[in-house]
Amino acid sequence: MQIAKIILASHGTKGAIAAENHALDMANDYGASLHQLLVVPDFWKGMMGDDWLNNAVTQIRFGKYVENQLAAETAEEITRVEDMAKSRGIAYSHHITLGKPEECLIDACSSNSYDIAIIGSPRPKNVSGYRSRMKLDPLTRALNIRLLIIPYPKP
């Protein structure tokens, strides 16, 4: 099996970190490059909900605040994976996008020639975090490359 380009969909959860470690090992073993796709879930678009009492200044301030928060969180994630890749001499690139995780991964895979996509497993029910999951059914139907799902790490 030839693997020259790996795409990793990760966003810092435990399951994603397991996928990151596996992707880094694989890139190392095969001498492949690693592309990280970080999806900011699109539910944030509806996070102002049905607020109608605030004036525009307050709403804009909230929007900017949330945007900055998300930007800082994604930057932290990118730097973390990039540092690990650099320390192992792996060619690394990344892409941040807003949308539904599976749609973004399908888009990324169809617009570039990756050999394999690596993702983590959904977190167990009692673990907290965003409710924004990679939907496997549409993903596996549309994906044109191999997909590797790394098991959720045991506690």
Place this chain on the structure above:
Amino acid sequence: MVYTKKHPALLIMGVLFLGVAFLTSSGALDGLHGFLHNKKYLGEVVGMGYAFGLIGVFVGAWHMWGSHEEGNLDYYLSTVAGAMFILLIAMLIRWYAAPLVAVISKSFGPVMGDKHIHKVLGLNYVVLGILAGIVVVNAFRIPHWAENGVRLSRLGLKTGVILLGTLYSFAELQQLGKLSVIMVGFFVLGSVGLVLMLGRMRNIPNSMCGVLSAGMGVCGVSATVAAAPVVQAKSVEIAYTIGTILLWGVGCMFLFPVVGHVLGLGHIQFGAWAGTGILNSAQVAGAALAYQPDGIETLKVAEIFNITRVLFLPIIVMWLAIWYVKREGEAASGKINVGKVVFEKFPVFVLGFILMFALSSTGAFAPPNHYKGKYFDNTKVKASKMLTDEQVGKLTAEADKLQRADRKEALARLLENKKIMSLEDDAAIRGLVNARIMSKANNKILKKAHKAVRHTAKMVKKFRQWITLLFAFGLTGLGMQITFSAIRQAGGQPLIIGGIVGTVKAVLSLLVILLFVSETI
């Protein structure tokens, strides 16, 4: 950037409005209207159908074939498509879908006393409009040509509240204001305090505690939006909090009217309860209109509570800012500018409400001789408007249901004179109607007696109509901004603490209202 989209949707909606208006005015839809029992809306269907139809056709034609250049005109006219989209959904529901639901519901017969299932569940045009909005955004997404205008729903609601100012008397505002300040003050401060206490007990971060306490205490998502940057909430904390509040708010909007009907709450009691117990201010208005779709008394009470809550918002945000800085010390960034916080968070539309109330109090919207002499001068009231002997008999038969002295006396004077004799008696009789102590038929007689001595000025009647339409428009549009993906974020500690505090607030406020709030206002 050019905002206008070259799309035929607005033109089509305009033609649809015109078509409905034409078919209605020509009598072609008489059979349908007879079946739906919606004849009270016919004037509205024709008037609004032609007016909005023409606007849709003209602006729609400009959208399609006009030349669009960047600027204010392009921006403002681009919003018409979205606004018309909300309006079309809201009006089709008001004129046709809600009456159809009522017809179907009536076919099942009464389920609670003499109430049918749609009354008990509050399935009227407002709730159905919000539901339709939620379905549109979650099942189909907002069409790209409508995105810009959907935000106008907020303007619709704020305008509705401003116009609502015309409907209060000074006495009403004084009494409702006092009641709301006491209730909201106690329950807002109580819930904020309870969340902060529970947060400390459960060892959750200060930022999460701060943003959750604002949302649970004051006015739901609006308070969360205002407080999140102040307490430097993390994104996951914001998501949890807003999800929890939306879930709770939408649930309460359906649950509160059912409980209200089961307990037989009067309009003032229900308005006060919804205004205190429901977290999200949009759903307060929704629940009030769900409870009383054909009148505005419950909405009037609920909105005074909403206004009081929003006036508390700058105070709570300031409190949380000081609390956060104290607890986080150097980790908290920046100093608190009290003046800036209050100025920025002050709800300017409340000034519009006060202005309209002031204008209404001066008699600007009623002719000078509007209420003259009808209470004590029998010659001013036509004989046909006085109570008949049969009606007197019916009221007398139920007179022993009354317990309060003022109501008993007012009713006795009404029975003796066959008309209401003073302002005080009128207030007592209106309270009696709102409390729904007598049978439906007798309440109708009492309402007629009230109308015989006091009827609403034409201009105020128009305001009343516009207020209902603006709220229907605004709430349908806000429904389009409630996404399941946002609600799904409800979870973590905010869901547990929010659940506890929300339940305590709803139950305690209901008890207080049952014990202390009567229908005299």
